[in-house]
Amino acid sequence: MKITVLRLGHRPARDKRLSTHLLLAARAFGASDAVYSGTMDPGLEESVAKIVRDWGGDFRVGYEGNWRRVVRDWEGKVVHLTMYGLPAQGAVSEVRAADEPLLVVVGGPKVPREMYEMADWNVSVTTQPHSEVSALAVFLHLLLGGSELGLGFPEARLRIVPSAKGKDVVVSKD
Amino acid sequence: MKITVLRLGHRPARDKRLSTHLLLAARAFGASDAVYSGTMDPGLEESVAKIVRDWGGDFRVGYEGNWRRVVRDWEGKVVHLTMYGLPAQGAVSEVRAADEPLLVVVGGPKVPREMYEMADWNVSVTTQPHSEVSALAVFLHLLLGGSELGLGFPEARLRIVPSAKGKDVVVSKD
Numbered sequence: 001m002k003i004t005v006l007r008l009g010h011r012p013a014r015d016k017r018l019s020t021h022l023l024l025a026a027r028a029f030g031a032s033d034a035v036y037s038g039t040m041d042p043g044l045e046e047s048v049a050k051i052v053r054d055w056g057g058d059f060r061v062g063y064e065g066n067w068r069r070v071v072r073d074w075e076g077k078v079v080h081l082t083m084y085g086l087p088a089q090g091a092v093s094e095v096r097a098a099d100e101p102l103l104v105v106v107g108g109p110k111v112p113r114e115m116y117e118m119a120d121w122n123v124s125v126t127t128q129p130h131s132e133v134s135a136l137a138v139f140l141h142l143l144l145g146g147s148e149l150g151l152g153f154p155e156a157r158l159r160i161v162p163s164a165k166g167k168d169v170v171v172s173k174d
Numbered sequence: 175m176k177i178t179v180l181r182l183g184h185r186p187a188r189d190k191r192l193s194t195h196l197l198l199a200a201r202a203f204g205a206s207d208a209v210y211s212g213t214m215d216p217g218l219e220e221s222v223a224k225i226v227r228d229w230g231g232d233f234r235v236g237y238e239g240n241w242r243r244v245v246r247d248w249e250g251k252v253v254h255l256t257m258y259g260l261p262a263q264g265a266v267s268e269v270r271a272a273d274e275p276l277l278v279v280v281g282g283p284k285v286p287r288e289m290y291e292m293a294d295w296n297v298s299v300t301t302q303p304h305s306e307v308s309a310l311a312v313f314l315h316l317l318l319g320g321s322e323l324g325l326g327f328p329e330a331r332l333r334i335v336p337s338a339k340g341k342d343v344v345v346s347k348d
Contacts, residue, residue, distance in 0.1 A: 014191075017188075017191070017192055018191055018192065018195065021192065021304065021305030021307060021308070022305075024302075024303055024304040024305060025304040025305050025307075025308040027302070027304070028300045028302035028303070028304040028308070029300070029304070029308070051303055055302055055303060082341075083334060084334055084336070084337055084340065084341040084342065084343075085336060085337065085338075086336045086337070086338055087323065087324075087336055088323070089320060089323050116339050116340065116341075117339060121338075122337070122338060122339060124334070124336055125323070126202045126203070126322070126323055126325065127333070127334040127336060128198075128201070128202035128229055128325075128327065129198055129202070129225055129229060130195065130198040130199040130201070130202040130203070130311070131195030131196075131198060131199050131307050131311075133195060133199075133305050133307040133308050133311075134195070134199040134202070134203070134307050134308055134310070134311030134312075136308070137304070137305075137307075137308030137311055137312050138308075138311050138312060138315055141312055141315065146263060148300070149261065149262070149263050149299070149300055150261075151300065151302075153302065159301070160257060160258055160298070160301040162258070162259060162260045162261055162298055162301060163258055163259065163260070163296070164259075164260055164295075164296060165290050165291060165296060166258065166290065167256075167258040167290075168258065169258075
């Protein structure tokens with residue numbers, strides 16, 4: 001299943017690190033690419049591009065000022081992660097069964113009501129406030145059933161060899 | 175299993191929002207309490223306390239400048255989350271089998287090598303860089319087997335009723 005993450009309402013000064021963590025979680029947990037709206041932020045895009053250069057794969061991040069267009073023109077299904085939605089643990093089997101390209105929308109503050117209407121599913125990871133980073137990661141984990149935990153990333157310059165006590169990083173020569 | 179999260183190296187200016195998200199993820203995914211080291215930050219503690227007042231339960235956050243003492247004096251087992259560790263999906267069954275109070279240590283930048291030695295397990299959630307927030311949430315999810323997704327929080331002032339399209343929040347009268 002091809003998965004794209006849409007991050008709404010990015011604000012560079014306030015959200016830089018959280019959005020970076022969110023996009024890296026999207027990549028690590030199996031999304032193919034991401035789009036963000038709000039304020040354009042070349043620094044955010046570069047932070048993610050640097051990780052991709054070092055750690056492999058071809059995860060890409062693009063900016064789109066008009067998020068409504070991204071959602072409206074999406075050819076596939078749309079999941080909106082919100083603490084008000086239906087439990088993720090129940091929703092993932094329907095999402096999986098649909099087996100279409102999936103747009104996972106992750107809000108900033110004050111997501112317009114329209115978004116709730118445009119989504120095929122409004123989905124919640126717990127009914128408690130926590131973080132869009134944890135919500136996205138756990139949602140993708142539930143959706144992909146753990147297969148994402150062992151994902152390989154081709155053409156990595158750096159690769160970790162899991163270790164009980166140390167830090168074992170293999171560096172490939174260019 | 176009683177779970178406490180230890181957040182290392184908090185820096186108020188840089189980490190305020192990330193540490194808040196981390197602590198809220200700890201609470202939402204089943205930890206009983208948390209300790210942070212680095213620089214003391216009453217604003218961080220108050221952000222979490224406010225969520226607890228509104229959303230229930232008795233999750234608590236304390237500051238301890240000397241994190242080594244917290245780890246050394248811990249009566250139970252210690253898991254250190256690090257991208258260099260052994261795969262979480264394998265480690266959780268051992269952690270669960272130990273069935274002792276669990277300290278889950280989440281690093282900031284540059285965790286001293288000592289921490290790797292002091293931990294009973296160094297555990298990684300994927301071998302990719304992402305976020306301490308997603309690592310902690312997915313680790314707790316794997317450990318608790320999904321039971322944490324339906325956790326109830328007593329004495330909540332606010333409670334969400336999951337909804338397909340809307341925002342349904344029940345407000346209890348004081």
